[in-house]
Amino acid sequence: MTNDMLHLLAVTTVVAIATFFTRALPFVFFNSMEPPAILSTIEKNLPPMILLLLVFYCLKDVHWFQSPYGTPELFTIAVITVLHVWKRNA
Structure with missing residues (x-):
């Protein structure tokens, strides 16, 4: 194995262990x-x-x-809002 492969293996191992511990x-x-309540x-x-934040x-x-003064974005926000209210899905 080359140094690049060892480095890649070491980084992958550390990331896997860190992910496991943060989940466990x-x-x-x-x-x-x-x-806690918080x-x-x-x-x-x-x-x-x-x-x-994404919006x-x-x-x-x-x-x-x-022009077009944000009309497509406002239309899209209105459609998504109506769909969420209609389907009761937040």
Whole structure:
């Protein structure tokens, strides 16, 4: 094996171990007790906050004062909002 292959193998191994430990640690810490209230709050509110950040990111380059004045983006936001309300899927 060359040095590049050993380096690639070492990095892959470290990443795999780190991923395993970050996935396993919550089960080790919270296996016999209820998780703290802050974790429940984060679990409930994090997905909508991330989606809101994605919407802001998608709208950051819209030229609101030049034609077409963000009309396609606003139309798309309206359609997605109607679909989510209609299907009750957040």
